[in-house]
Amino acid sequence: MRTLYLLSLLPVAIVVAAFSVSNREYIDLSIYPLPVEIRLPIFALVIASLFIGAIFGVTAGWFSGSRRRRRMAKRRRQISQLQKQVEELRSTKVQKAVPRPITTRSDAPKIGE
Numbered sequence: 001m002r003t004l005y006l007l008s009l010l011p012v013a014i015v016v017a018a019f020s021v022s023n024r025e026y027i028d029l030s031i032y033p034l035p036v037e038i039r040l041p042i043f044a045l046v047i048a049s050l051f052i053g054a055i056f057g058v059t060a061g062w063f064s065g066s067r068r069r070r071r072m073a074k075r076r077r078q079i080s081q082l083q084k085q086v087e088e089l090r091s092t093k094v095q096k097a098v099p100r101p102i103t104t105r106s107d108a109p110k111i112g113e
Helices: 002-022 042-064 066-092
Strands: 026-030 037-041
Touching: 002 042, 026 042, 037 042, 042 066
Parallel strands: none
Antiparallel strands: 026 037
């Protein structure tokens, strides 16, 4: 699995490296209300934007899965409680009172005789 991960990461690294080499020009980044101006290479801005977008996406996915995780945790607790009950019943060896089966023997008295 780790090898598959590394093999899939290699093309991504090659594309990022090629993009970085071809976009080395600098741009001035200024954020309107702040009097700050930052000089960055284009590739740094694009890669930082992708990284920030990935962080937002992962966070949104984590929040959207919270209901499912809560439901799964509740079911795990129920399963463990039921397993404890089964073990308790097995340890006390509670057996249902089952009537003995009626056997037909040749020497048994017949009804109506």
